Amino acid sequence: MSENKNKVKVNIYGEDYTIRSSLPVNYMKRLADYVNSKMNEVSGSSTSGIGMHKIAILAALNLSDEIYNLKREVKKLNNKLEEKNIKPGDLE
Numbered sequence: 001m002s003e004n005k006n007k008v009k010v011n012i013y014g015e016d017y018t019i020r021s022s023l024p025v026n027y028m029k030r031l032a033d034y035v036n037s038k039m040n041e042v043s044g045s046s047t048s049g050i051g052m053h054k055i056a057i058l059a060a061l062n063l064s065d066e067i068y069n070l071k072r073e074v075k076k077l078n079n080k081l082e083e084k085n086i087k088p089g090d091l092e
Helices: 025-044 052-083
Strands: 006-012 015-021
Touching: 006 025, 015 025, 025 052
Parallel strands: none
Antiparallel strands: 006 015
């Protein structure tokens, strides 16, 4: 059986993309907007004159840094909860 796929057209850094996913359409749009903003942020800094490919790589590095830092923060918070004998699921 095939999974229901949502389809949405987005624009990232001047290029149109059609995304198919089981994720909600509004969520996919927010993700695309966030990637677009990161690419614009990178291209607006002192990297003028570089191609879209390099801008995408630099944006991906920035996004990876955000993810890494957030995971590290979640781990710290989980450790603090563990020290207090609180399970993360208990907070819901």
